[in-house]
Amino acid sequence: MSRTGVFVCHCGSNIAGALDVERVAAAAGKLPGVRYAASYKYMCSEQGQQLVKDAIAEHELDRIVIASCSPRMHENTFRKLLKDTPVNPYMLEIANIREQCAWVHADREQATEKAVDLVRMAVAKVAKNKPLHSSFIPVHKKALVIGAGIAGIQAALDIADAGYEVTLLEKESSIGGHMVMLDKTFPTLDCSACISTPKMSEVAAHPNITLMTGSTVESVGGYVGNFDVAIRQKARYVNHDICTGCGLCETKCPAKVTSEFNQALCTRTAVFRPFPQAVPAKPVIDPESCRKLIGKAKCGVCQAVCPLGAIDFEDKDKLITDTYGAIVVATGYELVDWAPLYPEYGGGKYSDVITGLQYERLVNASGPTEGKILRPSDKSVPKDVVIVKCVGSRDKKKGRAYCSRACCMYSAKHAHQILEKIPGARVTVFYMDVRTPGKNYEEFYDRAREDGARYVRGRVAKIFRENGKLICRGEDTLLGRGVEVPADMVILETAMTPAQDIRELCAKLTISTDEYGWVQEAHPKLRPVETQTAGVYLAGACQGPKDIPDTVAQAGAAAAKVCILFSKNEIEGSPMISAVDENKCCGCSACVRVCPYRAVMLEEIDSRELSGAVKRQVARVNAGLCQGCGACAASCRTGAIDLLGFTNAQILKEVDALCL
């Protein structure tokens, strides 16, 4: 028989004013297994807690029920108190007689009766409680950062500066992401490369950072503190241990393909660095355009000219595995493929209708035109430029209801730059709204208008060619009439969308995305850089469209979270997780399928049956992964898997006690 103590809290007059606490305590005293029942003014106070401790000693109590406020309020307080007593902290149940009784019922009699019921349910449940013990999981103090845009770079630097080892993973052959493609950055118009390339070099030189470019995540196993990650590093065909990055091979390579970095505005070679300040500063061979590797020609010119013999056509993909304590997802964004979505804008057939990112390359001093704004078709200087905002965003018909967030500001930047660089230029910006909620942002937008940018409120319905001009036809919704603006060049400020393979990556990490593929944070306000998987954090535009200041802030926050985790040698796991009774388990795997955390797996065990020794499959719970939802327990056909703290037996006892 259990030896339960019941303590009824008055909570001043919060509870005592609404129901008869003495009657509740008296009724509790008569319940089976209850050895002691009392009421007190404030159970959570020091004196209240002492009362519990004294009663445990005096009456040799082995479990406790506190009838008080919500367990969400003080369950931990009382668990902590039990740590100093012989009673296990999990031999405790709370009857919520304040929020869910005293405060919501006007009738004193009814409230008192309900409180008695709630206490009876708690007493019945606690009789079935078992002592539980936390498991301690060691923390492997090495972090993996996935994606090396400014978010990943900043997070990696912060974690590394705190003294922990970091592997920074980037799928392209250089780190830098979108920021290095940009020319100047709003609102201060400082040169993007000047502020990002020093950080890139710092990453390359940092003793705590291992850089892995051309690499992606192959698989992820394990759990917080102990993720086992397999990384695929694509064959580079250039031995970077030998290569000095002299660049001779690049000058001799005969293959020319469109340059991704320059947004298809010029070409690159097959052996290439995407841009001059690439990190690592050594080329790789793109097997899809190399004449030798696709087998079209003997070629091998690079190999012939390399003075060090660094070219290696036999190079293979490598699979590298390591263990990480924490993972930061920083995979950034891509721009929507606008052409198929917008046949009304020519669907890509007009070469002078370009994207904002193409414009960034055009205006950049190290870009294809060395910073001169020349339109792609005939390399002439455009005088009339139309900027169209919200292309692919804020439009459910085009598949995206969200705002792309950075475009209002960078279109003001584009307008300002054109007006500054091209004398006599006329810039028209088609907009739906102008959103500038950031420090110095509204001022920046004002400046673009003062420079002479003409803002027309409305969407562009059609772009077509007439008399050598691109005509942008739309509606000026403020004047309520149609407008046609002739242009030499049109810049589409296209929507950010999540990285292409993001869903695949998230599935590997067991984290979720929203309907578009943006990575889901654990809580939109209170846990913005955590995910629902412990030990996996996020930073930057992978979570949703954002500009550089917000991206960098998030990266710092994610790094801080990693450092908090790494400040401990081991973490205490909740013991209220699922457990399997192997004798009852039939290996049907229903639990494996319902688990959202992949915490349950089938394992083969040796078992003795009537027919002799056999091997059979049983479910096993990974304590590091299980979050204690109990979906498995409800799915189990034989009752073999159960949730500790909320077992079938505990809940059924509670149900029975209510129906008495």
Place this chain on the structure above:
Amino acid sequence: MPVNKKWMPKILAFCCNWCTYTGADLAGLNRMKYPADVRVLRVPCSSRVNPQFVLRAFQKGCDGVMVCGCHPGDCHYTSGNYYTRRRFMVLKEMLEFNGIEPERFQTRWISGSEAAKFRDTVAEVSELVTKLGPNTVFNERRAENV
């Protein structure tokens, strides 16, 4: 229960810790008033609720049962309430087949901020079940069997 008192149903509400239980706490914090015939049983997730628990409650004479969780898509554990939804769609039909009025069993999605929805739901279910009167289905069956 003294016989002279007005009959009050017993309604059991399984509430998930993250949404509905929090919403119920918030109703208290806001001093909202609702009928005193509901008793909340806290579970981590609505997907923890085995249909067997619901059956047991009805068998033992509970007059109404609610299973409440986060809104679909908002589950603290990502996907739990989808299982809940499917499981209890099946159970509801089975309960009906067994002669239990469908109004006695309700699955509802109530978030942590929807205190008023919690109050209104309890009031609604309480009224429905009060109208139906005591659940005697299993009592009668037990009596028939002897």
